[in-house]
Amino acid sequence: MERHEINVRLDESVATTQPATRSYTIHVGDTILQDIGVLLANDSVQRAVVVSDQAVSATHGKTVTKGLQDASIAIDHLSIPSGEASKSLAESERLWNEFARLKIDRKTAILAIGGGVVGDLTGFVAATFSRGLHFWQVPTTLVAQVDSAIGGKTGVNLPAGKNLVGSFWQPRGVVADISTLTTLPDREYVSGLAEVVKYGMILDAVFFRWLEENALRIRDREKRSVAHIVRRSAELKTFVVERDEREITGLRACLNYGHTFAHAFETATGYGTLLHGEAVSLGMMAAASLACSMNRIDKLVVERQQKLLETLGLPVSTTTLNGIEDDDLLGVMSRDKKNIGGRLRFILPSTIGEVETVDNVRHEFVVSAINRLRRHT
Ligand SMILES: NC(=O)c1ccc[n+]([C@@H]2O[C@H](COP(=O)([O-])OP(=O)(O)OC[C@H]3O[C@@H](n4cnc5c(N)ncnc54)[C@H](O)[C@@H]3O)[C@@H](O)[C@H]2O)c1
Ligand SMILES: [Zn+2]
Structure with a gap:
């Protein structure tokens, strides 16, 4: 190879x-x-x-x-x-x-x-x-x-x-x-795929399409597919780091897509309940559905992301948030070090392959996006 x-x-x-x-x-x-x-x-x-x-x-x-x-x-x-x-x-x-x-x-x-x-x-x-x-x-x-x-x-x-x-x-x-x-356990491998999907969503629609077309081969760890996802993801992260190494211009912040939600889910469920990538998968679902409810993206974008995550074996809904209050999750999110002055700031998709930073998102939209992830059985 x-x-x-x-x-x-x-x-x-x-x-x-x-x-x-x-x-x-x-x-x-x-x-x-x-x-x-x-x-x-x-x-x-x-x-x-x-x-x-x-x-x-x-x-x-x-x-x-x-x-x-x-x-x-x-x-x-x-x-x-x-x-x-x-x-x-x-x-x-x-x-x-x-x-x-x-x-x-x-x-x-x-x-x-x-x-x-x-x-x-x-x-x-x-x-x-x-x-x-x-x-x-x-x-x-x-x-x-x-x-x-x-x-x-x-x-x-x-x-x-x-x-x-x-x-x-x-x-x-x-x-x-x-x-x-x-030698990597399957759950760890699949969890890592969430960050790969993230790169497609934030930066590269062509890569996202390739992931959709090759999802089953990736899930089965077919070598050529694994080599391609590692290479393309490394290139995309490099592209961002070269332009905003120290998170000054705001470009590097795009890597936080799904992560404001994910960090809150990880903290609220206790570290170890969800692997980081599983939390990111749920976080990207919440972010996309939030963007959709704010009329920033078409429903089709949410559906394509959901189908890809599901095919790769990643969670798109969860029972792990049962018993956790909306206010507790919002509290963790407003303390996130990426937020300024407690206001809620999110990286939201504007289409597949592009994201924007959105400030002052209304709390009820955020709560609804989280509630769409909750599953009871
Ligand atoms: N510096 C950054 O920019 C950055 C970005 C993302 C994540 N992180 C950090 O990375 C950490 C998570 O990394 P991770 O998911 O690799 O977790 P990890 O390092 O804990 O590895 C996961 C598990 O896999 C085992 N393992 C590692 N390689 C293996 C292999 N080839 N075969 C079998 N088992 C193997 C490890 O022993 C461990 O038990 C977090 O602390 C997170 O904050 C940092
Ligand atoms: Zn991450």
């Missing part, structure tokens, strides 16, 4: 402690993980520290180790417990201390191998240790390959909320090997 290189070109004049250039390449392909040593050696790396979680080091750790050994790169391994709880200051501190014990210096490359949890935590620790280390992202979940490994947002959670402490820290490179996804 072909291998694709996506070049991420960033504004090099931005003030940062990032060593050397901040632009980098995303490598997407099938069974390319073994080439990791060559890629690092080409970047003059002689020593690497590999950070992964237990699930990933057991499945894909050996391939990475062999690739690095073949390129004569010295390796140390660090492991973190699987799961969102590892995105913490406690785990960051443990890794900082491990880095100190290993006498890591600014010539050592840090490799994050795993899902978004490993990538966000390791990126943050790499950004902060010795005022910044070179770091590589090796995403092994669909979410990480299409979203979290791209764009340079790193960070950890506080008890007060998700991703409250962090840094923009760009990787030196990203290696997205789609063969690593074969």
Whole structure:
């Protein structure tokens, strides 16, 4: 299978402690993980520290180790417990201390191998240790390959909320090997597809149409289809990040389509009840139906999005919100850090492939959109 290189070109004049250039390449392909040593050696790396979680080091750790050994790169391994709880200051501190014990210096490359949890935590620790280390992202979940490994947002959670402490820290490179996804549990894979649908809805009607035509092949994880969704999603996220890396112009905010609702659903149901992508699927349904009730889009747009999400195995209605009051959900939404001054702001579709930011949306429209998701059996 072909291998694709996506070049991420960033504004090099931005003030940062990032060593050397901040632009980098995303490598997407099938069974390319073994080439990791060559890629690092080409970047003059002689020593690497590999950070992964237990699930990933057991499945894909050996391939990475062999690739690095073949390129004569010295390796140390660090492991973190699987799961969102590892995105913490406690785990960051443990890794900082491990880095100190290993006498890591600014010539050592840090490799994050795993899902978004490993990538966000390791990126943050790499950004902060010795005022910044070179770091590589090796995403092994669909979410990480299409979203979290791209764009340079790193960070950890506080008890007060998700991703409250962090840094923009760009990787030196990203290696997205789609063969690593074969070990991913089905629910995790399907959940990641929500972000893929999101890219079609917000930026690319042609891609959306392709997703509709290939939905069953994608659902069945057919290799060529998986390679295409990872590649196109990475390109679309790159397009946004290159133009609005720090969320200044408002363009990057389009990536939050469905997410104001999704964050409220995740918070109100308790983390872990819904996977993030499942919440995003419900959130995109709520956002589209909200846009429709405000006469911003035709009903057909809502129906096409719904059919695609359903065919991919994603939820479009839920029983998990039963017993949760509308006011509680509205309260969480108005505290969302993307809202300004408690007013409700949404990213809403204007057609397939285009979104707009809409401020001051009336609460009763929002409540109706949520209630259309509620299912009682
Ligand atoms: N930085 C960003 O821009 C950004 C964007 C989106 C999401 N995120 C963050 O990403 C995190 C979610 O990422 P995620 O969905 O990848 O979750 P995750 O990292 O928790 O991975 C999900 C599960 O899959 C396991 N796993 C990983 N790769 C595997 C493989 N190849 N085979 C088998 N099991 C595997 C992990 O051990 C874990 O149990 C959240 O913390 C979210 O905030 C960050
Ligand atoms: Zn998301």
